[in-house]
Amino acid sequence: MRCVVCQEIIRSKGNYKRAKYCSNECRKTYYHKKWKEINPAKGNGNLNTGVVGAIGELRVSVDLLQKGCSVFRAVSSSAPCDLLVLRGTDFYHVEVRTGYKTSAGKIGFTKNKIPSPLKLLWAIVLPEEIAYFTDNLESHTWKI
Numbered sequence: 001m002r003c004v005v006c007q008e009i010i011r012s013k014g015n016y017k018r019a020k021y022c023s024n025e026c027r028k029t030y031y032h033k034k035w036k037e038i039n040p041a042k043g044n045g046n047l048n049t050g051v052v053g054a055i056g057e058l059r060v061s062v063d064l065l066q067k068g069c070s071v072f073r074a075v076s077s078s079a080p081c082d083l084l085v086l087r088g089t090d091f092y093h094v095e096v097r098t099g100y101k102t103s104a105g106k107i108g109f110t111k112n113k114i115p116s117p118l119k120l121l122w123a124i125v126l127p128e129e130i131a132y133f134t135d136n137l138e139s140h141t142w143k144i
């Protein structure tokens with residue numbers, strides 16, 4: 001059996017007869033490459049995180065405007081809320097995060113605890129789509 005990354009012969013130890021990698025380095029290289037295939041940078045490569053964050057907020061704003069919402073963006077970057085969204089008579093606190101996809105196709109993102117007097121929604125920005133989740137991670141759709 002040869003390593004799927006470097007083609008070295010795997011020296012099997014005990015139960016590791018079905019190992020695909022010769023070393024931890026090759027295993028990490030394999031998963032890093034796979035992750036990059038699932039999460040292409042889509043031109044974000046040279047942009048600083050502030051710019052990527054602003055693009056995410058603007059993409060979510062456009063998406064919510066298209067869904068018929070009124071969208072309010074924070075004037076100060078230290079505001080406790082990224083976007084305030086009015087839909088009918090309901091206000092939502094929307095937090096925007098850059099997300100990624102796991103190899104199983106699940107959406108991942110960094111969720112922190114955010115106190116809010118409003119209904120909190122997470123807008124997860126992916127290269128080709130935006131996904132919305134309630135604070136208990138149920139997926140949310142904006143019915144038009």
Ligand SMILES: [Zn+2]
Nearest residue numbers: 003006022026
């Ligand atoms: Zn290897």
